[in-house]
């Protein structure tokens with residue numbers, strides 16, 4: 449509900465961390481981001497899907513569109529309203545901006561002695577606009593991977609440090625979503641600069657905006673808004689609780705680490721291998737997968753060389769190639785590696801699951817392999833094998 453309009457800045461104090469913004473005033477948020485030097489990246493229609501790209505105005509958002517998803521199925525569909533965020537997640541993950549699919553690390557010239565030039569790190573500030581709760585959690589997981597250890601990744605660090613995260617709470621869930629099982633949604637709890645909840649009912653269209661950082665407050669200083677009158681928290685809870693009930697998939701994560709560790713030779717790995725094409729789609733679409741390789745290229749004279757880093761996958765044959773051959777030559781060993789890393793070994797490495805339940809690997813697998821179904825199959829056979837007490 450929109451009440452009296454007040455203008456910033458009148459100090460966005462700790463007690464005033466939630467405000468209302470009318471739909472008609474949302475362009476002012478874009479203006480404020482541009483004024484503060486940000487380029488805006490967010491959801492837009494492209495390639496027959498809702499993808500992430502640069503936004504040049506509110507009109508670039510997928511207004512009035514939604515998506516329908518199932519295993520190996522994705523369809524765009526018109527909504528019967530003008531919702532800006534009325535869709536689930538698409539094939540792109542935000543990692544494409546923070547951990548680019550292809551990136552030159554250095555170049556070398558051999559014409560006047562050897563000169564090696566390291567690639568300069570990005571200085572452009574980006575606002576990631578429309579980050580869903582599961583995606584926010586995926587970014588926080590990749591923070592641990594790229595920034596958390598002894599060896600910090602400078603490419604990711606430069607992009608991440610200047611990134612402004614504008615989250616959006618999900619008002620609907622798709623048939624391949626299971627973020628509730630992974631404790632990753634549908635509400636964005638922390639880690640954002642701003643978080644929007646879209647309200648579209650009874651002729652009203654507005655946003656509840658939660659402010660999560662000083663920078664978020666600074667951006668909001670130029671956006672017309674009104675202060676919430678006490679009902680915002682309840683409204684957000686009601687909407688996200690309804691979304692939570694719509695999850696199309698569930699994953700039982702109880703003792704999942706030991707379940708997978710204890711079932712290294714389970715026959716289900718042969719079953720899934722007989723269906724898996726080892727195409728690597730699941731790892732490309734996954735917001736937390738981070739494997740990469742490097743490739744050196746030269747020009748035809750041999751005087752100019754470059755080293756590029758590009759995404760790779762545990763599903764490609766060459767990824768584990770060593771002197772003696774491929775460490776994981778079979779589809780069975782590659783699928784097992786991917787799933788047990790995601791759901792088990794990731795805890796040992798990073799203290800968290802590597803899965804946020806976004807469902808992309810189910811939607812974008814060409815043969816509809818479903819990680820939730822694979823876990824269930826192993827778990828059910830274990831339960832069935834347990835002796836009953838008499």
Ligand code: SF4
Pocket residue numbers: 730733734735736737790802803804805806807808809810819
């Ligand atoms: S494993 Fe699948 S469901 Fe989990 S985060 Fe990756 S793409 Fe999403």
Ligand code: SF4
Pocket residue numbers: 723724725726727728729730731763809812813814815816817
């Ligand atoms: S599980 Fe599906 S998406 Fe992943 S490699 Fe196998 S066939 Fe491709």
